[in-house]
Amino acid sequence: MTRAKPLPLVGLGAGSLLALLAILLSLASSEVLKTARYDDCSRQADLIAQRFDFALRERLQRLAARGERPDEVAAAWWVDQEGAVLRRRPAAAPEPPGPLLAVALRRGGEERALDDGARAAHWIPAHRLANAPEGAQGALVLWDAAVVRARLLSPLLDAGTDYRVALLRGGETAAELGFRPRGVGRPSPPFASWQIGVGLADSGATRRALRAQAWLLAGLSAWLFLVLAGSIGLHLRRERARERARGERERFLARAAHELQTPLALLRAAAESIRGGAVREPDDLRRCVDIVLREEERLTRTVRRLLKHLRREVDPDAPLELGDLAEEVERVCADHRAALAAQGLRLEWRLPGAGSSLSGPRELLGDALAEFLGNARKHARGATRIRVELSAPRADCARLVVADDGSGPSTSPDFGGDEVPGGAEGGLGLVLVREGVQAAGGKLSLGKAAEGGLEVVLELPARAVS
Template identity: 30%
Template sequence: MAETSELIEFRRAFVWLLCGMLLPSVALVAFGVVAVANERAAVERRLAEDYDARVRALGLDLLARLDKSAEAVAAGKPDPLVLTVQPLGKPPAELADAARRAATLPIGGHVFATAEMGSERRALALVRADDHRTLIAQFDVAAVAELVPRLAEARFPRERAAFRLFPPREPVAALAALRRIVAEAGQTATVVSRVGLGPPLEGFALAAELPGDPAAPLAFRNRTLYIALLVLLYLGIGVGFGLTIREMRRAYKLSRMKTDFVANISHELRTPLTGVRLFAETLRAGRAEGPEEVRQCVAMLSTEADRLSRMVEKLLDWSRLEAGRTSLELERTEVPALLDRIGQAYRAQQLPASYQTELDPQLPPVNVDRDAMAQVVLNLLHNAVKYTGEDKRIRVRARRAGRNVAIEVEDNGPGVRPHERKRIFERFYRADDLLSRQTEGTGLGLAIAKKIVELHGGRIELDSRVGQGSTFRVLLPAA
C-alpha cells in the first residue's frame, strides 16, 4: 500500500513537472515567433523611413528638371523630355482650371497638369508664351522614367538602391511599355519606399528598390539568434528535466529502499532482542539447571548482545559518514602490518571460516587510518563469509596495481548478477533474491566500505561471475 502511494506521488510529481516545463516552453515559442515577425516588420519600417526621405528629395530634383523643360518650351528650345508642343486652343474640361491659372501667369510662366486624353494619361505643362498665346507641352513619360536613375546617381552616389518611376496602377495603353520595363527590372528587387507624385506626374510614383529581400539579413540574424537561444534553452530544459527525473527516480528508489530497510532492520533487531529476552527470562526464572547451563545462557546473551551492538554500531558509523563527522587519522602503514591487524580482529570475532593471505613482495606503504581500513576489509570478509556456502574458500590478496596498492577479498559464493553490480554499493541495497533474504544484515556494510575508501582517496571495485564467486578490490594510493 505504501509503495503504491509512493508511486502515485512520483507520477503526480512527474505530471506537474512536465506541465510546469511544457506550458511555459510553448508560450515562449509562440512569443518568439511573434517577436521575430514583429522584428521583421520593424526592420521594414526602418528601411521605409530611411528611403522615404531620399525618394522625396529625388522627387524635388525631378520636379526641378521638369521646370527646366517647361522653361525651354517657353524659350522655344527643344528638350529631350518634351514629346510635343502645340498652341492651346479650347481646353478640355480636365484642363480648364489649369488653363485659367496659366492665363494669369507672367510670360514664360507655366503650370503643370495631368489629363486623361482618350486612353492615355498625359503629363502636361501649360506655358504662357506671350500675352495672347498659351502653349501645351506633353512630356515623354518614358524619357522621364529613364532620367530618374541618372538623377538618383547624381544625388546619391554609391547608393545600392535603385530608384524608378512607377506608372499608375490602372492599365493605360500608352504606359504599357513603361509598366513592362519596370516589371522586368523589379523581378529580383523589393520596393522599400514608394512616394506618390503630383502634377504633371499625378498618379505616378517614385520608388526605391533594393536587390533581393533587404529585411532578410537583419531578420535572419535575429531569427538565428532567437533559434540559437531557443535551442540552448531547450537543451538546458532537457538536461534539467532529465536530471530532475533521474533525481526523482533515485529519490523514489531510495524511499523504497528505506522502507525495506526499516522492515529489515526491525526484523534483524527483533531477532537478537528476542534471544536476549529469552535467555534473561530463563536465568530469572531459575530454569537453568546447573552451572553449565547458566554459562551457556550467559554466553548466548553475550553473543546476541554483540550481534545487536554490531548492528547499532554500523548504523552509527553510516550516520557519522553521511554527516561528515568522521575524521581520519592517516598514518604511513606497511600493508603486511595492516593485514596482520585485520587478521587479529577477524580471529577475535570467531567467524565460522578462515581465509588465505597472498602478499606480493616489496609492497609500498599506504597512508591510511588503520582502524577505518581494518573495518573496510572486515566488512568485505563478513560479506564473503555470509554469502558463501559450506565449502568456504576465501582469499585476501595484496598486490601492486600501477600507482596504487590493491587489497582483494575473493570468495567462491554465488556471485552478483550483472544488473545488481552497479547498485551493490548503494546504501540500504541488498540483492533481491532468496539467498539475501535468508542472511542477516542492514544493507550498509558495502556502502560504509565504499565511503571510507573514497575518504582515503581510493576506490572500490567488484569483479563477479554468477555461480563462481566475487572479488572485491580496494585500491589505495601508494605513499
C-alpha cells in the same frame, strides 16, 4: 512503494504551446515578412514623393534667384505678356511649347504647374524672378523627365536601404526598370500624372533572406521540441532515480531493523531469564552473560557502522582516515583467527614484502575484511581454509582478496544488486561495505576462487610508502 509523481501539466502544456506557436510562425513567416517588406516599399514611396516635391521646389528657387538652369531643367524661357521670348536658357533652346505657354499667360501673375500629358513645366511670374529682362511677364520652365528620373530620385532614398526607385510614366516593365515596383507614391503637379515606384533592389536576396528566416524559425521550433522532450526525459529519469533511492532506503531500513532487532531480542531474553530466576546455575548464568557481551559487541559494531554511513551521507566529501593497510589486515585477521579456528577454518594471510607499505582508507578496509571473514565463517560451505591476500597491482591501488576452498555460496551473490550473501542477517554489513567502497572510489567484485569456493576482490585507492 509510492508511485512517481505525474509530470507538471502546466509546464508540459506551456512547452507544447510554445513549440506549436514556433511551428505556426515558421509556416507563416515568409508571407508575413514579405508583406512587411512590401508595406515598407509603400512607405518609402510616399516619403520619396514628399522629398521629390521639395527637391523640385528647391531647384525652381535656385533658377528664380540666380538665373541658373539646373541640370533637371531642359529649357527655360523668359517671355513678355505677348509670349515673345526675351531670354532663353540654354541659348540654343528651341521655341517654347505653344500650348503650355498659352496656358501660363492666361494667369501670368500666378505661379503654376503645367502638364500637357507628355511634358511637365512650371510658370514663374516676374515678381518672383531676380534679374529678369525688362518687360518680362515671367519664365516658363520645362523639366527634363529623363534627367529627373536618372539623377533626382536615387539620392532621395535613405542611406543603407536595399530599395530602388523610379519615376514611372506608365507602361514600363520590370525588365526595363530592372526591378518590380512594390510601392507607389504620387508627386505633386506638374508630375501629378506620374508615379514614383519603389521596389526591392535584389528580390532574390530578399527571398533567400526570407527562406533563411523561415528555416531559422523551423529550427527554433525543433529546438523547442527537443528541449521539451529532453526535459520530460530528464524528469522521468529523476523520478526513476528517486524511486530507486526510495526503494534502496526502504530495504536498507528493513535490514537495519533486522540487524538491530536480533541482538536486542537476545539481550532482552537473557536479561529476563536472569531477572525471572530461570537461570540459577553458575554455568547457565555464565552463558547468559556471554550472550549479553557478544550481542552487545555485535550491536555496538552495527551502530558504529550505521553512524559512519550516516556521516558519509551528510558529508560525502569528508576525507577518509588513512593508515597502514597491512597493519589493519594483520589486526583484523588476528582478531578473527580464533573464532574461525573454533569452526575448523584455518586462516592464512599474505602481506606486501618488508620495506614497503600501503597507505589508504584503513578503517574502511578493516570493516570490509571483518565483514568478509564473518560471512565466510557463517556461509562458506565445506571450507577448511580461508586465504587473505593484500597486494598493490598499481601504484595508486590496493587490492584485498578473500577466498575459501569451500563449495561456494548456494546462490549467485552480487554486491551491485539488492541481494547480498548471507541473507537478511548479514546483508546490512555488506550493503554498508558496498556503499562505503563506492563512495571512496573503489571497486568490489565476486568470483570463483582457484580453491573452488567464493572469492571476494576489493580494490581501494592507495599509495605505496617506502
